[in-house]
Amino acid sequence: MFCIGIYSSLKKTGELNLYSSLQEEKLNIKPGSNGTNSVKLGKCHLILAQKKIKNKQMKSLFNYIKEVIYAFVSLAKGLLLTLRYFITIKKVNITEEYPNNRTTTISVKERFYGEVVLPHNENNEHKCTACTLCQMACPNNSIQIISKQIETEDGKKKRVLDKWVYHLDSCTFCYQCIDACPQDAIEMKNSFELSVYDRTKLIYQLNRPGSKLKEKPTVKEQQS
Amino acid sequence: MISMIEFTDITAWIHSLLLSVLTPTWTYIVELALSGVTALVVLLVCVIIMVYMERKVAGFMQLRWGPNRVGPYGIFQVIADVIKLLLKESFSPNRADKVMFNIAPALALCVSLMALAPISWAPGLTMWDTNIGILFITAISSMGVIGILMAGWSSNNKYSLIGAMRSGAQIVSYELSAGLSIITAVALAGTLSTNGIIQSQADGWWILKGQIPAIIAFLIYVIASTAECNRAPFDLAEAESELTAGYHTEYAGMQFGIFYLNEYINMAIVSIIASTLFLGGWMPFHLPFDYPVVQTFNHIMDFIPTWMWFFGKMFLIIFFMMWFRWTFPRLRIDQLLKLEWKYLLPISIVNLLFAAVIIVLHWHL
Numbered sequence: 001m002f003c004i005g006i007y008s009s010l011k012k013t014g015e016l017n018l019y020s021s022l023q024e025e026k027l028n029i030k031p032g033s034n035g036t037n038s039v040k041l042g043k044c045h046l047i048l049a050q051k052k053i054k055n056k057q058m059k060s061l062f063n064y065i066k067e068v069i070y071a072f073v074s075l076a077k078g079l080l081l082t083l084r085y086f087i088t089i090k091k092v093n094i095t096e097e098y099p100n101n102r103t104t105t106i107s108v109k110e111r112f113y114g115e116v117v118l119p120h121n122e123n124n125e126h127k128c129t130a131c132t133l134c135q136m137a138c139p140n141n142s143i144q145i146i147s148k149q150i151e152t153e154d155g156k157k158k159r160v161l162d163k164w165v166y167h168l169d170s171c172t173f174c175y176q177c178i179d180a181c182p183q184d185a186i187e188m189k190n191s192f193e194l195s196v197y198d199r200t201k202l203i204y205q206l207n208r209p210g211s212k213l214k215e216k217p218t219v220k221e222q223q224s
Numbered sequence: 225m226i227s228m229i230e231f232t233d234i235t236a237w238i239h240s241l242l243l244s245v246l247t248p249t250w251t252y253i254v255e256l257a258l259s260g261v262t263a264l265v266v267l268l269v270c271v272i273i274m275v276y277m278e279r280k281v282a283g284f285m286q287l288r289w290g291p292n293r294v295g296p297y298g299i300f301q302v303i304a305d306v307i308k309l310l311l312k313e314s315f316s317p318n319r320a321d322k323v324m325f326n327i328a329p330a331l332a333l334c335v336s337l338m339a340l341a342p343i344s345w346a347p348g349l350t351m352w353d354t355n356i357g358i359l360f361i362t363a364i365s366s367m368g369v370i371g372i373l374m375a376g377w378s379s380n381n382k383y384s385l386i387g388a389m390r391s392g393a394q395i396v397s398y399e400l401s402a403g404l405s406i407i408t409a410v411a412l413a414g415t416l417s418t419n420g421i422i423q424s425q426a427d428g429w430w431i432l433k434g435q436i437p438a439i440i441a442f443l444i445y446v447i448a449s450t451a452e453c454n455r456a457p458f459d460l461a462e463a464e465s466e467l468t469a470g471y472h473t474e475y476a477g478m479q480f481g482i483f484y485l486n487e488y489i490n491m492a493i494v495s496i497i498a499s500t501l502f503l504g505g506w507m508p509f510h511l512p513f514d515y516p517v518v519q520t521f522n523h524i525m526d527f528i529p530t531w532m533w534f535f536g537k538m539f540l541i542i543f544f545m546m547w548f549r550w551t552f553p554r555l556r557i558d559q560l561l562k563l564e565w566k567y568l569l570p571i572s573i574v575n576l577l578f579a580a581v582i583i584v585l586h587w588h589l
Binding site for chain 2: 085089097
C-alpha cells in the first residue's frame with residue numbers, strides 16, 4: 001500500500017515519467033560528437049539525481065517501518081522483563097520482611113558496617129597492642145584506649161591494653177579505625193540491631209576481662 | 225448442569241415476580257433502577273478487585289510484595305483506603321469556582337457510567353440493547369475529558385490547568401486512532417450493536433478471524449485506550465513529578481476518591497469494549513474450522529460459563545494495561561503527540577484500508 005502511494009505521488013509530480021524517458025535516452029548514448037555527448041552526460045547526472053530522490057523517499061519509508069518494528073521489539077523486551085519478575089516473584093524478590101524474619105531467613109551482607117568488635121581467640125587473647133592509632137584516626141572520639149604499665153618476667157616494663165572503650169553513641173561507622181589498625185586487631189561486624197533505651201548503655205568495653213595480648217611467635221619459633 | 229441456568233432465566237424470574245406484585249409501569253421503573261444498581265455494584269466490586277490487583281501487580285513487577293499488612297495478603301487494604309477517604313474532609317480552595325469544583329468529579333463519573341448502557345454483559349443481558357451501541361460508546365468516551373477540564377479549570381491552580389489541558393490534547397488526539405480501530409472491528413462484524421458484534425464472533429473471535437488487520441487494530445486500540453484513560457505511560461494529565469497530581473491536585477477526601485474510582489471505571493469500560501470488539505465479549509473461545517476435533521473443542525469451551533469468559537477477558541486486558549504502566553516510562557507531551565499523529569493514525573488508516581480489502585474479498589474466516 002505504501003509503495004502504491006509513493007508510486008502515484010511520483011507519477012503525479014511527473015518525476016517518474018521524466019525518469020523513464022531519461023532512462024530510454026541513456027540506453028541510446030553512443031560515442032559520437034562531443035557536444036551531444038556532453039548534453040547526454042548532463043542528462044545522465046539528472047537521472048542519477050532522480051534516482052537519488054527516489055532512493056531517499058524509499059529510504060525514509062523504510063526507516064519509518066524500521067522504527068515501528070524496532071519500537072515494538074524494544075517495548076516487548078521491557079514487557080518480557082517485567083513479566084518474568086511478575087511470574088517468578090517468589091524467587092527474585094529481594095524484600096526482607098524484617099521484623100517477621102529476624103530470627104529465621106534474614107540475610108545481611110558481610111560488607112555491612114554494623115559495630116566495631118575486638119575479636120578474641122579461644123585462649124582469651126586479642127591482638128591489640130594499645131598503640132592508640134585507632135583512637136587518633138577516629139574523627140569523633142568514639143574510641144578511648146586506656147593502657148597500663150606492667151612488668152614482664154624478665155623485669156622489662158611494658159605498656160598493655162587495660163580498657164578498649166567504644167562509644168557506640170557517637171560512632172558514625174566510618175571504618176577509619178579498622179583502616180588505621182596496624183595489627184588488624186579490630187573489625188566490623190554486620191550486626192545492626194544496636195538500639196537501646198538508655199544511651200549510657202551504648203558505651204562498651206571491647207576487651208574481655210582477663211584477656212591479654214596474643215604473643216607473636218618469636219624468630220626462633222618461626223624458623224623451627 | 226450449572227450452565228443450564230442462564231442470566232435470561234433470572235431476569236425473567238425477577239420480571240414475573242415484580243409483575244405479580246406491582247403494576248406494569250412500576251415494574252418498569254423498579255427494573256430500571258434495579259438494573260442500574262446491579263451494574264454499578266458489579267462495577268464497584270470489579271474496581272475493588274482492580275485496585276488490589278494493580279497494587280499487587282505493581283509490587284510484583286518491581287520486585288516487591290505489594291500490600292501485605294491489612295488482612296491475609298493485604299486483601300483488606302482497599303477497604304481501609306476507602307474508609308480513610310470517606311472520613312477525610314472535602315474542601316475547595318479559596319477563589320476556586322466552587323460550583324464547578326464540586327460538580328466536576330460527579331460529572332466525570334456520570335459520563336463514564338453512561339458508557340455502561342449498551343454493554344452486553346451476558347447473552348440477553350443488556351441494559352440498552354440498541355443498534356448503535358458502539359457509536360454511543362465512542363461518542364460518550366470522548367466526553368470524559370469534560371470532567372477533567374472542569375476540575376482543572378475551576379481549581380484556580382496552574383498545575384491543575386496544565387494537567388487538564390494536556391489531558392484535553394491527549395484525548396482529542398487518541399480518540400482518532402481508537403475510533404479507527406473500532407471502525408475496523410465494526411466493518412468486520414457489519415453491525416454497530418454490541419450484541420450483534422458478539423453474535424458475529426460465534427465461530428471465532430475477530431482477532432483470529434480478521435487476520436493481520438484485526439491484530440493491528442487490537443494493538444492500536446489497546447494503546448489508544450490506555451491513553452484515553454490517562455494511564456501511564458500516557459499519564460501526563462497527572463504527571464506527579466511535574467504537576468504534583470495534575471487536574472486533581474486540589475481535591476481531597478471522597479472527591480479525590482471519585483476521580484480515582486473514575487480512572488478504574490474507565491479502564492474497566494475500555495477493556496470491556498476491547499473484549500467485545502476483538503475477543504468476543506462473553507462468547508466462549510471457538511475455532512473457525514469444521515473438523516470434528518475442532519467441533520469437540522468448541523463444545524468443551526461452551527461448558528465454561530459466559531460470565532467467566534466476560535470477566536476473564538476484561539481482567540486480561542486490564543492486566544495488559546497495568547503491565548504497560550509498570551514497564552514503560554512516561555512520554556513527554558511532544559512524544560505523545562508524535563506517537564499519535566505520526567505513527568498510530570497513519571498506521572490505523574492504512575490498516576483500515578487493508579481490512580476493507582479483506583472484507584470486500586471475503587478473505588476473513
